[in-house]
Amino acid sequence: MTAFQSDATTRTNDDVIVELRDTSVEFGMDRGTSKVLNEVTTEVYRDEILGVIGESGSGKSMFASAMLDAVPEPGVTTGEVIYHPEEGDPISVTDLSKEELRQFRWEEVSMVFQGAMSSFNPVLPIKTHFVETLSAHDYDIRRGLTRAKELLSDLYLDPERMLNSYPHELSGGMKQRVLIALSLVLDPDLLVMDEPTAALDLLMQRSIVSLLEDIKEKHDLTIVFITHDLPLVADLADRLAVLYAFEFAELGPSERILEEPAHPYTRALLNATPNLSAPLEEMRPIAGESPDPVNIPEGCSYHPRCPLADEECETIDPGPYDAGPDHDVHCHHWEQSIEDLDIAFEETSDSGTTASAVEKASGDPLVSLSDVEVTFGSANDGWLDFGESETVTAVDGISLDIYDNDVVVLVGESGCGKTTLAKTAVGLQTPTGGTIEYRGRDIWEGASGSTLADKEIRRALQIVHQDPGASLNSHHRVRTILEQPLKRWHSDLDGNDRRERILGMLEYVGISPPQDYIDRYPHQLSGGEQQRIALIRSMLVNPDLILADEAVSALDVSLRVGMMDLMIELQDTFDTSFLFISHDLSNARYIAEKTGGRIGVMYLGELVEIGSAERIIHDPQHPYTKALRWATPELEVDQVAEESPMRSIDIPDPTNPPSGCRYHTRCPEAREVCATQTPEFVDLGDDVHAQKSACFRAYDDHEYWQSESITDEHADANVGTDTDTDSGVTSESD
Amino acid sequence: MNWKIRRFGQAIFTVWAVMTLAFFLTRMMPGNPVDAFVARVGPELDNPQEAYELAEIYMNINPQDPIHVAYVDYMASMLQGDMGMSMSQNDSVAAIMAEAIPWTLFVMSWAIFIGFAVGISIGALMAYWEGSKFDVALTGYATIITSIPFYVLALVLLITFAYRLNWFPTSGRRPEGVEAGFNIPFILGIIHHAVLPVFSMFVASGVASLTMRGNSIRVLGEDYLRVARLRGLPDRTIAVQYIARNAILPMYTGLMIAIGSMFGGAVVLEEIFTYRGMGYYMIQAVRARDYPLMMGAFTVITIAVVIALLIADLTYGKIDPRAGNEDHDAF
Ligand code: SF4
Numbered sequence A: 001m002t003a004f005q006s007d008a009t010t011r012t013n014d015d016v017i018v019e020l021r022d023t024s025v026e027f028g029m030d031r032g033t034s035k036v037l038n039e040v041t042t043e044v045y046r047d048e049i050l051g052v053i054g055e056s057g058s059g060k061s062m063f064a065s066a067m068l069d070a071v072p073e074p075g076v077t078t079g080e081v082i083y084h085p086e087e088g089d090p091i092s093v094t095d096l097s098k099e100e101l102r103q104f105r106w107e108e109v110s111m112v113f114q115g116a117m118s119s120f121n122p123v124l125p126i127k128t129h130f131v132e133t134l135s136a137h138d139y140d141i142r143r144g145l146t147r148a149k150e151l152l153s154d155l156y157l158d159p160e161r162m163l164n165s166y167p168h169e170l171s172g173g174m175k176q177r178v179l180i181a182l183s184l185v186l187d188p189d190l191l192v193m194d195e196p197t198a199a200l201d202l203l204m205q206r207s208i209v210s211l212l213e214d215i216k217e218k219h220d221l222t223i224v225f226i227t228h229d230l231p232l233v234a235d236l237a238d239r240l241a242v243l244y245a246f247e248f249a250e251l252g253p254s255e256r257i258l259e260e261p262a263h264p265y266t267r268a269l270l271n272a273t274p275n276l277s278a279p280l281e282e283m284r285p286i287a288g289e290s291p292d293p294v295n296i297p298e299g300c301s302y303h304p305r306c307p308l309a310d311e312e313c314e315t316i317d318p319g320p321y322d323a324g325p326d327h328d329v330h331c332h333h334w335e336q337s338i339e340d341l342d343i344a345f346e347e348t349s350d351s352g353t354t355a356s357a358v359e360k361a362s363g364d365p366l367v368s369l370s371d372v373e374v375t376f377g378s379a380n381d382g383w384l385d386f387g388e389s390e391t392v393t394a395v396d397g398i399s400l401d402i403y404d405n406d407v408v409v410l411v412g413e414s415g416c417g418k419t420t421l422a423k424t425a426v427g428l429q430t431p432t433g434g435t436i437e438y439r440g441r442d443i444w445e446g447a448s449g450s451t452l453a454d455k456e457i458r459r460a461l462q463i464v465h466q467d468p469g470a471s472l473n474s475h476h477r478v479r480t481i482l483e484q485p486l487k488r489w490h491s492d493l494d495g496n497d498r499r500e501r502i503l504g505m506l507e508y509v510g511i512s513p514p515q516d517y518i519d520r521y522p523h524q525l526s527g528g529e530q531q532r533i534a535l536i537r538s539m540l541v542n543p544d545l546i547l548a549d550e551a552v553s554a555l556d557v558s559l560r561v562g563m564m565d566l567m568i569e570l571q572d573t574f575d576t577s578f579l580f581i582s583h584d585l586s587n588a589r590y591i592a593e594k595t596g597g598r599i600g601v602m603y604l605g606e607l608v609e610i611g612s613a614e615r616i617i618h619d620p621q622h623p624y625t626k627a628l629r630w631a632t633p634e635l636e637v638d639q640v641a642e643e644s645p646m647r648s649i650d651i652p653d654p655t656n657p658p659s660g661c662r663y664h665t666r667c668p669e670a671r672e673v674c675a676t677q678t679p680e681f682v683d684l685g686d687d688v689h690a691q692k693s694a695c696f697r698a699y700d701d702h703e704y705w706q707s708e709s710i711t712d713e714h715a716d717a718n719v720g721t722d723t724d725t726d727s728g729v730t731s732e733s734d
Numbered sequence B: 001m002n003w004k005i006r007r008f009g010q011a012i013f014t015v016w017a018v019m020t021l022a023f024f025l026t027r028m029m030p031g032n033p034v035d036a037f038v039a040r041v042g043p044e045l046d047n048p049q050e051a052y053e054l055a056e057i058y059m060n061i062n063p064q065d066p067i068h069v070a071y072v073d074y075m076a077s078m079l080q081g082d083m084g085m086s087m088s089q090n091d092s093v094a095a096i097m098a099e100a101i102p103w104t105l106f107v108m109s110w111a112i113f114i115g116f117a118v119g120i121s122i123g124a125l126m127a128y129w130e131g132s133k134f135d136v137a138l139t140g141y142a143t144i145i146t147s148i149p150f151y152v153l154a155l156v157l158l159i160t161f162a163y164r165l166n167w168f169p170t171s172g173r174r175p176e177g178v179e180a181g182f183n184i185p186f187i188l189g190i191i192h193h194a195v196l197p198v199f200s201m202f203v204a205s206g207v208a209s210l211t212m213r214g215n216s217i218r219v220l221g222e223d224y225l226r227v228a229r230l231r232g233l234p235d236r237t238i239a240v241q242y243i244a245r246n247a248i249l250p251m252y253t254g255l256m257i258a259i260g261s262m263f264g265g266a267v268v269l270e271e272i273f274t275y276r277g278m279g280y281y282m283i284q285a286v287r288a289r290d291y292p293l294m295m296g297a298f299t300v301i302t303i304a305v306v307i308a309l310l311i312a313d314l315t316y317g318k319i320d321p322r323a324g325n326e327d328h329d330a331f
């Protein structure tokens, strides 16, 4: 799977497929012209995979659109975009007529972008999308459909079923793969993918990325893969380009960029990217924020954030310097950067996380869930209702204790019930079965409807939402937002005290000067600042347990570590417990390992494994945890390219979960007994007895070991969602 | 499948409830129509007992029967389409309705068709030129026309075009002195008579155009449109299959609801234009205290509305694949 070995030095001009020369994209705005791509000059080589890395607002989408001259109106593309077909003369894409452009796109260069969920016309079946495309380009429909079917089955989809479905009948991961097939149906030479997996679960992202390699080989493709997620493309891309502030900071072979990056931004970005293997102390955020496209700093646009910046940087735009074969860097002091920057970061002050929460697991729990069950969908809505009941059991009999000053991170694919479970734990979701106790008291006792009866418990359990912008009332100033909880829970404070307290908190979380911020509205704050305000708001009521629902996933990579550090610090200072939800194992690991907390892995409404971060990351026992572990990419080029450890890519239909062990339809270790019996949680007997796994393999002697393997079969027919045409994703079975 | 049965059950229940209501209003109200009828007709007859039989003929209710027997009889005859005799028109209610319904449907369906067609076209143009003077002006027009009650517009049209300008007849539904049948003068005459009532319902176009404008603008920003353009689909396909279809689709239920409310509107409109449709007879019945006719018209209008909504609901799934077989409420 690692195909980066193509020798960069032997390239000739014939190998170039697309060339950008001084390409810029501008938007006229009220505040001035906004340059969202700033005189970029670069080349894409034939048959390579070029990974383009950029945070939000770095111009990466514009870079993608510019290659097809498809910048959305009223954006204007200037400069040259030259396409070199395999045979024939180069084509200047920006000079094509409307009709020529119509033919050029999709036949020569096609594009897959972010919104796969909405890339299909909801009222047309998938097949029509293929047929329309073929006939619009005068291709033979029959042959085209054969090709489409082949592409679909290469992507582990059932072609007939896909073609006859309507878009809404497919899951996000399926739509995304169908879109890839659609983009390749005219056999283009270049495929531009703009964050093609951003909206998907990690497992699905990883599965798609690992399919891309084969697709590329089979169809002689050149791929430009644009993402904010560096680890995702690290082992896929032959070359990596790093975009910062609408221009390239650095471009070079993957292993160079990952192992010896020359640009200070690349180095900082690598340090800021949460991953599974790097020591925690080496992860740190990049101070400051990305520049505004209307107001790009003079000289090197990175100078306000760069530790090496000097006068030269502030005035002279750094041209490309040659930092080795095929390795260009836009920094005046790149040599110094290589030499100094790795150690230029000061020693971390480890925030004292030694007291492992796992060890505290012996005391009385703060919140205790026992056998909690949450079912959605009403069975029957009464009179004259002949409808059959359609219910989804989002949480199915989970028991979990959370202790004082404890941290638990729940991970799992979307739809696994992690958010529902967490909301139930903080009393925001009424369970349909089981009990939730707060310090030994049932929190739903005496409650009417969906609000807790006990105000004290309501205060003790708080939530920080995923989307900070949406959770803050946009009509209120920061001051009002923060005063509300104080007034409600600390009515003894007068106006001055409240103000002092708010200012103190703002200062504490690094929003300074706080006097400036207190009168702003949420929309005048950046995403990171909004998230901080939301965090303070819940902290101000002095809660015992805070639920943070994907609290960092909306933030840019460079800000994530900072936000997580802040949460950890607050958790420590305020002596609260945290319940994090994350779909990203790297983030989960960062938080859990730093606080000595636990990671709980959920699958289809069940907790399948729980344990300390170390154990879950380095010694996962449950096959599903292993799959998640596999799906979390590392910042390395030469990762041992393993095959996917799952037998099918798509998650089964939650309304009709598989029998026995729910994972048996995808588990590479599944045996007959797994399909009929449900495994219980087993203590794996690590030193603190915190790791438990729900898999028969945890028993030394169990019927399982005598049972027949079922992994050779095709995916179980009752799964409903995905019928793999091929079980080639099977990994080694023992 | 099941939700269809459920919808059907609900529709039948509504119809049943309306008929039952009609029965109890006629029979049980203090000073109820049946007693009033007997009191009025009885003394004029040789045999006052006959008044009760007449009551049964006119209203399907024999006041001498115990209430439950009367109710069962009443429902039975209603189910057979026997809605009693009109007291003022000297004909059976069913016959009067059967004669009037086509005229009402004729006017109403044209009103709705033209209203929606114009509304959708204007809305699409407004979305296409979003933010232009044309858009602003038409938005203004649509807002104003939406806020005018249709009967006010009807009166204005009637006064201006019928009385002042004499372009259209002031009343009636068919030309006089022309032989009824499939001949051109007769058809033209009918159209001539229908123009003003149809255009009074034009207010619906205001709502439709504003909705269409909003929907189109939403669709124009959708990702699938961008992908369709990149895929190089012909403009016509994009305009019809991608924009129009997705923008018009959500208006389908609105259309059906409009049909329902138009039957209500017909009552006022037909009175204004003395257009002898269902609504006209209903008002006549109220004036003449002709209870059988009144209740008949009332029941028929209700059934029409219920059927329109039922059709909307059952067909929506066919038109929008997303609504499919789910437990879906179209409105
Ligand atoms: S040019 Fe200067 S400011 Fe820019 S990255 Fe290099 S050292 Fe930093």
Ligand code: SF4
Pocket (backbone or CB within 6 Å): A622, A623, A624, A661, A662, A663, A664, A665, A667, A668, A669, A670, A671, A674, A679, A694, A695, A696, A697
């Ligand atoms: S119980 Fe069986 S199917 Fe489930 S995870 Fe373990 S081995 Fe796999």
